[in-house]
Amino acid sequence: MNTRTSILQERIASGKPILLAELHPPPGGNPAPWRAAAGRYAGKVHAVGVSDNRDRVAMSALAAASLLRAEGLEPILHVNTRDRNRIALVSEALGAQALGIDNLLCTSGAHQTLGSYRAARNVYDIDAVQLLQTCARLATDGGLVGESGFAGVGPFCLGAVASPDADPPGLQLVRLAKKVRAGARFLVTQPVYDPERFEAWWEEVTRRGLQKQAAILAGIRPIGDRFAAPAGQGVPPQGIPAALADRVASHGDPGARRAAAVEIALETVRRLSKLPGIRGFSISADGDPEAALRIIEESGLAGG
């Protein structure tokens, strides 16, 4: 059994602020661009989340996380329950351990009809809560897949997703509490564009004391051109308020649009940093990796 403690786990235990980046493996089989893209985050973040075929098919997250680890970065392997049944999920977790990847973020994944692969069949054999529980017990209890337990399995540092904007709020918190009880040690929220709603959610989170049981990080995603509908042209996607999208889209110059996106993200970071108990941020490179790097550098949270 491995007796490693993941760098992320140590950071969580330290009580210090945590900064993560979230990257999407490339839609191709060439490792070079992925290594180069990931290498730019070295020394700037505590760990890098590696998304799992989120809205298009990409290099397998496990392979991408392994490549990233070989570059000296600390990967967080995202594992969705959309594409794999319990057999493949357990096997994936064992494979991750064998490759030295102990940080798993368990998610149900975005529904496949929202991605570019809408004719695909989904799996949804177990859900994210059940996956967390399965991974937390894997060394001693493999009953889910007809085994007593698995040799060579050390502790995982398990994470999950939180959804401050989603409904119904009461049951969302119940589900979040289940994730923590099932073994999640860190929670990353979906991208925050409405700090006011986040603050209301945070009150409920702290009332339940969830921030004491798991490190909760706010997701930050710059409003890249992909997410900003040009002013007056319909509703921007992904829950981005029209006013924020307009602030970005109103600039003709791409550089000015990026600067606006970075500024909005930094405003959110500064505002949420004041919330007692919040442990840090996860900066998504989705849509605009350059903007993500600038947010990391200008937030003052990098490398600490």
Add this chain to the structure above:
Amino acid sequence: MIVADRKKIPEIVDMIKDHRRVLLVGCGTCVTVCLAGGEREAGILGSALRMALRLRGRGDVTVDECTIERQCEDAFIDILAQRVSEYDAICSLGCGAGVQALAERFPRMPVYPGLDTQFMGILESQGVWAEKCSGCGNCRLGEFAGICPITRCAKRLFNGPCGGSRDGKCEINPDLGCGWQLIHDRAVALGILDRFEAIVPPHDWSTGLDGGPRKVVREDQCIAGLCTRP
């Protein structure tokens, strides 16, 4: 009931156009109720097919209609036996079970589906039917305030709503109610919301289609020696 939808005319024409005499068979049960394959729909489809075949230069194909009470039971299918011998193909307006029951009963006769069978559901409002049951063989409705998370949550989640639930709707379709919002609302009405704090363990899917095609055998209803009919 089983809810179905009629296939488009060109698709049906493509299936039947190389036959000489085609019998359209409606069904008097579920698909009559959902206005897809009853006597009335069989009549309308028959006229439409005759017209479409004429336009494609196949006016020589004969299309006749008839409707039986239930396509999924031999006792009712038997009524057709004599008539079927006058045709060289059947187009069934039954559900998928009806199509296959006709195919089993008439082994030498091509049987084509005239409907796309959709789901088990109910009439929601005039002209709108909604899916309610997946026939999983292990009913959990008692645990979920009478709303099925397997059928009515797009991700079949057992432990609460995903991040795609907004204002009561599911992110995959603004016309689709979030199954977990519905569970929530009924649980509140029933005063049982606190039951949802416990982690629900993984579901056993082997009682459903994942366990292979299923059969229900009721020994008490079987005629001695006939229980294991293939």
